[in-house]
Amino acid sequence: MDVFLTSPWIPPEWVRAHGLQPRGIWAAENLQRLPCPLSAGVCAFAESAVRFAQSRAESAAVFSTACDQMRRAFDAAIFRGQRQAFLFNLPATWQTAAAGQILRSELERLGRFLLAMGGRAPSPEQLWLEMLQAGRTRKLLLESARASSSRGFAEAVARFHWDGSFSPPPPAAPADQIPLALVGGPFLASHWKWLDALEAAGGRVALDATEMGELSLAPPLESETVAKDPFDTLFRGCLDNTIGVFQRPNARLYSWLKPRLASRQARGIVLWHFTGCDLWRAEAPTLRETFGLPVLLLEACAEPGAAPRDLNRLQAFVETLR
Amino acid sequence: MNASPRKLTLDEWDDRHEQLRRDGLREPTYGGPLRRHVVRDRNFRLQHLQFDNSPAALRLWNFLLTENQRLHQARANGDKLVGAMKDLGTVPVMAYSLPSMRAFYPDGAWWTPCLMECGDMLLQQAETMGLDSSFCPVRAMLPAFEHGGHFPRPDLLVCSAGAICDDFSAIAQRLEHLGHPILWWEMPRRRQPDSGETACALPGGLSAPKIQVDCVRAELGRVGQALGELAGKHLDDVWLADGIRAANRVRRTLESLRRTVYAAPAAALPALEMLVAEMLAIHFCSDREESIAVLDGLLAEAQSRARRNQFAVSADAARIFWVNPVADLRAMNLLEEIGGRICGTDYMFTHALDLIPEDLPPLEALARAALADPMVGPASDRAARIVRECRANGAEALVVSRIPGASHCAREGEIILQFARREIGIPAIELEISPVCDAMRTGLRSRLQALVEIARDRRPA
Numbered sequence: 001m002d003v004f005l006t007s008p009w010i011p012p013e014w015v016r017a018h019g020l021q022p023r024g025i026w027a028a029e030n031l032q033r034l035p036c037p038l039s040a041g042v043c044a045f046a047e048s049a050v051r052f053a054q055s056r057a058e059s060a061a062v063f064s065t066a067c068d069q070m071r072r073a074f075d076a077a078i079f080r081g082q083r084q085a086f087l088f089n090l091p092a093t094w095q096t097a098a099a100g101q102i103l104r105s106e107l108e109r110l111g112r113f114l115l116a117m118g119g120r121a122p123s124p125e126q127l128w129l130e131m132l133q134a135g136r137t138r139k140l141l142l143e144s145a146r147a148s149s150s151r152g153f154a155e156a157v158a159r160f161h162w163d164g165s166f167s168p169p170p171p172a173a174p175a176d177q178i179p180l181a182l183v184g185g186p187f188l189a190s191h192w193k194w195l196d197a198l199e200a201a202g203g204r205v206a207l208d209a210t211e212m213g214e215l216s217l218a219p220p221l222e223s224e225t226v227a228k229d230p231f232d233t234l235f236r237g238c239l240d241n242t243i244g245v246f247q248r249p250n251a252r253l254y255s256w257l258k259p260r261l262a263s264r265q266a267r268g269i270v271l272w273h274f275t276g277c278d279l280w281r282a283e284a285p286t287l288r289e290t291f292g293l294p295v296l297l298l299e300a301c302a303e304p305g306a307a308p309r310d311l312n313r314l315q316a317f318v319e320t321l322r
Numbered sequence: 323m324n325a326s327p328r329k330l331t332l333d334e335w336d337d338r339h340e341q342l343r344r345d346g347l348r349e350p351t352y353g354g355p356l357r358r359h360v361v362r363d364r365n366f367r368l369q370h371l372q373f374d375n376s377p378a379a380l381r382l383w384n385f386l387l388t389e390n391q392r393l394h395q396a397r398a399n400g401d402k403l404v405g406a407m408k409d410l411g412t413v414p415v416m417a418y419s420l421p422s423m424r425a426f427y428p429d430g431a432w433w434t435p436c437l438m439e440c441g442d443m444l445l446q447q448a449e450t451m452g453l454d455s456s457f458c459p460v461r462a463m464l465p466a467f468e469h470g471g472h473f474p475r476p477d478l479l480v481c482s483a484g485a486i487c488d489d490f491s492a493i494a495q496r497l498e499h500l501g502h503p504i505l506w507w508e509m510p511r512r513r514q515p516d517s518g519e520t521a522c523a524l525p526g527g528l529s530a531p532k533i534q535v536d537c538v539r540a541e542l543g544r545v546g547q548a549l550g551e552l553a554g555k556h557l558d559d560v561w562l563a564d565g566i567r568a569a570n571r572v573r574r575t576l577e578s579l580r581r582t583v584y585a586a587p588a589a590a591l592p593a594l595e596m597l598v599a600e601m602l603a604i605h606f607c608s609d610r611e612e613s614i615a616v617l618d619g620l621l622a623e624a625q626s627r628a629r630r631n632q633f634a635v636s637a638d639a640a641r642i643f644w645v646n647p648v649a650d651l652r653a654m655n656l657l658e659e660i661g662g663r664i665c666g667t668d669y670m671f672t673h674a675l676d677l678i679p680e681d682l683p684p685l686e687a688l689a690r691a692a693l694a695d696p697m698v699g700p701a702s703d704r705a706a707r708i709v710r711e712c713r714a715n716g717a718e719a720l721v722v723s724r725i726p727g728a729s730h731c732a733r734e735g736e737i738i739l740q741f742a743r744r745e746i747g748i749p750a751i752e753l754e755i756s757p758v759c760d761a762m763r764t765g766l767r768s769r770l771q772a773l774v775e776i777a778r779d780r781r782p783a
Contacts, residue, residue: 039735041729042732065510065511068487068730071485075733079701079741089510092483092491092508093506096540096541097540101537102537105533249495249498249506276729278457278488278489281456281492282453282489282496283492285451285452
């Protein structure tokens, strides 16, 4: 059974260890095939996730509380009759025992949900194997990030989120392109053409810090020696390595960005967000103030593809950085 | 001093106030003519509102409109000030349990653009700080903090995180980045206990798994420790229990007032004053004892009117259940102008109206109260309570009032409306009310009028 995950912070290895197939819903090529009617303020990604999950009655969907939009998308899914859905309470804080208890209990609860969906109880060895495999793939992806083409890297990460596999992304074409950081929310397959447009305009993504890009790739396990309690290692990995704009305070995000922006020599930030995404949109001034880089806001809307007006803005942004 | 219920303009209140003074009206220290809030504080919106004519309503308005002054005075007197954010009703109960401590919601600045008819420029300033109109009007809080001139800067800022509105969370995060440290505490999204989990009963007929209650209790313990450190005293269970009893006194009085006004065949007090009265529950308008006195006065007035069979809104008015607070206070006048009346409300803080359990350890009781927040649970829980109260109070129609830019409104309005239509089949509409809704007044009036007409048409002949 496919289990569609709406957040990269829900560990796919936990799903796979239950004998089910985790799939990052954002990596589905047909997630946002058509524009969907939205009431004002509804996030198109959240609505697409609801519709996508509804259209796959034989699958299960796991939503997360990382944002109000997705939390309430789960409400909408349930209200519309979705039964095989789970809401994962991802704590916004991480510094306290209480937050840790919530996260641990949610992982356990997700495990019970997966069993109810027909999964098998994972043995510690099986879980450890899945963790090792996922960790190795993440490591390979992280190692390839610097030298890959913008689109190739996005596709490779999406493939990992879709089926857990690794396919080496093509190297970046050597050219005098402006290195930029792409920071923000879900960047879907239907958005990849933005990366082509960016390269055509003379820029390149030196750092893909979207939620589904490098930000979603937790560092590999410290040791490959089998842990005494793999579930505890999984839980601690989630607690320590989740880095999101939704966290409070969101200092982890800025600590993560700082060295990477410097080492990749990013000259500007493209802040990518869906319409209605307050969490990312509000970060624009803070990103500017913290890193002293120009920030261009680009808004993904209900319709897939790049609007001419926004393409024009992106081109102008790159041109001003020349 | 008792006069028949009537709505007065600000001009008419000038005369009425003079008359009341001549008749021997005794006012609290913050009392006086309402006009001064326009002249001194530039609350121009008052010139376009209709007020209840009772001395109790006068006291309520003066209490509300002097909050910032009273907070400045409290600071000058040595009180510690706590800025509670987002939880709407829990942290203030804890803060007021300590002597010489007051809590208020900087969130309340969301009404400042309305009261000052945007003359405060807070929304425009928020835009220059990166928060445009895609965010809820609570963004007014940010420049109010940065530039001062409104509420005093609190000694401690506390904000819940997790299952809260994204726009509020984002604004609070921006506030912290600008140099205002915040104590964040985790509020999990409330859910039904799974089979095999220990269930805890919450106020409002809700339940949550014990693990969530334990989490919130631990988090509130952290908040309590910070409050104690600020006060230089240990916030122990005895003080907390006293604080809960005092908060429940406010809640009981408010419940009596709501029953007297909303459940009766006609409304003894207007919707606008009732909205302000309900707001007192969340942080006592920065003075717990005085808020009790203000509510006692309103309750006595409402009961007296009911006994005299005199009402502020006639029995013929369509009975409307209203969901979410309005960004423009004038909308409540408008509803009554076109023949509607409020018969029940959910202004987003029903958990601050429910009694806090007094038979549990205080932090446990507060944790359960906090988890009963309608905004942290599923929209269907909120919708179920709305439907229950619509039934109990004989609602003939439902209005879901959208707050512009608020992340929760995008979804939950749809769910509440559909749930209500399915369960009780009353006419229901959703409308959006901006901080100064004059430009949309014609459209709003038409929509509300249509709703009222349909509600009346459905009455048995």
